[in-house]
Amino acid sequence: MSSSAKLTRQTLSVLVENSAGVLSQVTRLFSRKGYNIESLAVGTTDDARVSRITVILKGTDRMAEQIAAQLNKLMPVISVQILTGKKAIYREFVMLKVKADGKDARDEIMQIVNVFRAAIVDISRSSLMIAITGDEEKTEAFIKLMSDFGLIEIARTGLIAMERGDGSIRDLSKDRAEYELGKSI
């Protein structure tokens, strides 16, 4: 087995049939094993009958492999992909409302927004609503800077991820899953 006992960020992309209860079927497997989901993002795909779920968890490689194997057993699951580190691109979308009393604060915030290529999407007398897209490093850094001004509220989509290169998650049919899980031959 190649699994190391190190706790790292594990990303699982799960393609599912849009059937009743599919989200609870998927998340249940994590809670059953006592694994904490750090983030969860769900959205439809180019096929309206199919959704893609991205789950981030802190765990060992073995934990991710076990969960992937269990996920593969669920009827509505089409394919499961474990994404690691540089193999994939990660993005998240964040909206935040910050206090912006007075011109100084406003100018300063707008400067930071420009540097981060974020966008101000709403302005009111004493606050700004900002939207930003990026990988975790970028969004975290931005949120940290904004918190100095006073965060009023924040909404995050959670990370979504996609493997680099020509491949598709659809290639990982249930037959190929065996090889994805580090078959030992």
Added chain:
Amino acid sequence: MKLSGARIITECLLEQGVDTVFGYPGVSIIRVYDELYKKRGKIKHILTAHEQGAAHAADGYARATGRTGVCLATSGPGATNLVTGIAAAFMDSSPVVFITCNVDEALLGRDAFQEVDITGISMPITKCSYLVRSAGELAGTIREAFALASGGRPGPVLVDVTYNATVEKAEYAYLPKEEHFGRGRSERLMRRGEKVLTQPETDIRDVKRLAEMLKSSERPLIMAGGGVIRSAGAAETLRRVCREHGIPAVSTMMGLGALPSDDGLFLGMAGMYGSDAANRAVGQCDLLIAVGVRFSDRVTGDAGSFAPGAKTVHVDIDRAEINKNVLTAHHIVGDAGKVLSLLSAELKGYGAPPWAEKDGDRELSAPERIIKTVEKLAPGAVIVTDVGQHQLWTCRTFGFSRPGQLITSGGFGAMGFGLGAAIGARIGVKDTPVIHITGDGSFRMNSPELATAARYGLKIISVIMDNSSLGLVRQKQAAEYGGRFYQTELAGGPDYVLLARAYGLRGERAENEKEFETLLSDMLRSGKGGIIDCITDKDEMI
């Protein structure tokens, strides 16, 4: 042809060749019962005393026959009464299709009378649970449910049908069972589920590698689990592999019967209550080939120090079992029987060095002598147990000779499993005696199922090992809790002899071994089933 949903359900049962269902009616499922009435010449419905009994019966039927069991219940409490039965079937990979009916779709989610989210409740204890809200989805869903229950690693599947879906009409066309695959509710879903539904294709390179590992090992050992029992023909192949190549074997509780107990190479059951020879062999082997097991904690103890000197090779039909509990050196995904015959082809001319020895004859305890008497008088009987000391004595002492001979709630350990499961087994197998070995605690849990046995004239002999206590728990209190026997003594219970007679069954009491032997042999000969209340000492320990 436009048919009501209820009718479609019964047509689908006929498509599957179902001739027996177990269940309990209620108003939500009444339409289905009305259709079953019209088909009563083709489908026999067994009414139990409690839905739990029906669930265990359908499970016992499946285990005894290898066919998929079917169990029906109404909404709300009818459905929740199934839960222990579903879980017991799930843990031991027994194929059962549960069909429940729910309230009208318009009332779902409004806490209507007898409404419960049984699909949600049963999610963790089924291979899949479906909620069907319209008659049009019924045929496809039920076909898929049957395919799923028996395909791959077998297990229970639940289909919950809203009342309106049983009433409304939908197009139905007969489809022979062979054509169901790939034509289900959603073709795509079926195709995707291929791996789950059918037997995964075994990679021959994996088998060759196992053969190499075997040839270079000095002390190889096979551990057979429930997978060998569930896979058709696997036990026979295993016997051949062991004999031809001289490989010794042990089994788990669920694997008992895979090898005949008197086979010179079979060392007994491994694990917490297993035989010395089996556990010694697991400790000493250098190659452990585990076939169709899930490495239960009752078998491995501390998984980290299990079979410390061995490379472990895991053969299982369920990929998710690999490396779940025990880290393996190599694994093969596939059906136990198929993998074993592929292996046997690779091993031509190979003979394992002889190294493991069976236990010599040991002195049996009094309760074990009762089990031996059962074996002596009815060696080929189907043995159904409940859960407790009596179960462990049975597993340790009875010489099982064929797969499916032992029916026990190994994984879930559900007291109360036995009588219902014995009813299912009795209906499933014709000419073999069915003997239910139980404890007084377990028996009390579902003893009303005596009514079912009486109603259908089912000859089941319940041997109650009556120690007036919850023996297995009491034994722990003796060993680890300073003899503080709390809530484990059952003195003052009912008179089981009279209880059986009240149901119109035979009730007998055996105060000693001699009496037991006389009574059992008489009961085996006579046409009527019932109970033998076999008085045992509560201080006996396993």
